[in-house]
Amino acid sequence: MTIAVSPNGLPALVLNADYRPLSYYPLSLWSWQDAIKAVFLDRVNIVAEYEHEVASPSFSMRLPSVICLKSYVKPPRYPAFTRFNVFLRDRFECQYCGSSHELTFDHVIPRCHGGETTWDNIVAACSPCNFRKGGLMPAAAKMWPRQKPYQPSVQQLHTNGRLFPPNHVHQSWLDFLYWDAELEP
Template identity: 60%
Template sequence: MSANAHLSASAFPALVLNADFQPLSWYPLSVWSWQDTVRAMFLDRIAVLSHYDRVIRSPGQELRLPSVVALKQYVPQERRPPFTRFNLFLRDRFSCQYCGITAPIQELTFDHVVPRSRGGRTSWDNITTACTRCNLRKGSRLPRECGMHPLSRPQQPSTHQLRQNGRQFPPGYLHESWRDFLYWDSELEP
């Protein structure tokens, strides 16, 4: 299939749902390019749930571009999220746990609540998100020594908690056909 010349790879992404109709990931939201989606469709790996109005053509065929697809085979999700900088920021909702400001990722760092120089470990239970200013202010002191206590106790998040937090940060692009699949479990207004 050949698409029009002005149809770029980033145009018309498809929302990808697992076989249970939940997004594979919320943040970043699981999307595929239209080329990957069409390829998976011809390999019979997905079910198409919704389409764009856009059509691509080949000499013998015409195809509406899928906007929402579901995998035919369920992909198991990890029970315990990996300990990464991004997952830490997502756990803490991209907010400094000392002053409460929400900041872009490049302005955030992580802080050992009990500093490593004092025997603190690098683990979910001892690391919290901090803005650069608060991290410098706290330094290698204990929270009680500097009067800086985390707003929430650091702990290992569940995959469910990270998904819930990810839902609070929608991407810049949400096609209207995606809304039914992303917010179907939201509370309805009376």
């Protein structure tokens, strides 16, 4: 799965005050308009720039490609319980067959058997597996998830998110993302 990031949109990679991306997946990007506004409000420092410029009759500046917040934003310890984060935890794969198509989520212990909608009971599942399992318990359906569902940390989701880089990564971002970047001796 890839996230479409248009290189023509010239987004700015947003780093926290410690020079780490605010998030990896989705990648923390601001539009060039929001980045310039933050520069003028003195909320960010420009770390790298594009070749493109914006201009008014009395002023011109190159568009920022990487910006760093001046104030540190403490990341949450635990991520929000969302469908997207469940898919990210499970690496966008059905936990029964491994498919990455037609993903939905499944209650391992069905609600009709007292199962709750929590991190510890929800897994990513493709529609065919979810339909096949239905309201059955795992033993009755002879279907067990590949991994036991759990509440991930933000760091675990960031680690998984690095497996799915966006389809456009500007050269100036590589030093901050650590995706396929070759280190110079």
